[in-house]
Amino acid sequence: GAGVSQSPSNKVTEKGKDVELRCDPISGHTALYWYRQRLGQGLEFLIYFQGNSAPDKSGLPSDRFSAERTGESVSTLTIQRTQQEDSAVYLCASSLVGGRTDTQYFGPGTRLTVL
């Protein structure tokens, strides 16, 4: 079946502008995660949604970052007043139940460049 999809694949923006990144999880997956990966670095957890529970926002680096998810479908990650240090690949992942041993499947990522 279809995997996790993300859009846009690339986004170039000017410093100070807002950007919105989209993630479509695998159908039926109740858990959704956002990660940030800076060039040559590891994956940094940002936020986690599980069903109708309150999201775990503990990884969001500042109040310029926010994310929403409608039910068990699409999620959007919004970065306000972008800064050059926000330049990175933003990866979304989804898993079936969100239990402690569920496999996460990653999308292709959105490469964000802030000029």
Added chain:
Amino acid sequence: GENVEQHPSTLSVQEGDSAVIKCTYSDSASNYFPWYKQELGKRPQLIIDIRSNVGEKKDQRIAVTLNKTAKHFSLHITETQPEDSAVYFCAARGYGNKLVFGAGTILRVKS
């Protein structure tokens, strides 16, 4: 919270040799440990994972071992091939269902 350390940061091996990547974790409650392979410009792909109720798991040329007492787990790739060249990430699922990733290991297989 959970902290995962991964070594080495880079690893070069000759084609046909074995490669071993090691990770340690801090949260004794963690019970799921996946390994992801990421090729340049691509998404991370799960290659193998292990639950805390087993000590070893194999899948063809890839194996993972887990030592819960010592809180470390390792990835073993045998008979390496050029297509194994990639960045490998270990991870541990700690509190709150979050995966905490290691910093990654760049594996280069020289032919």
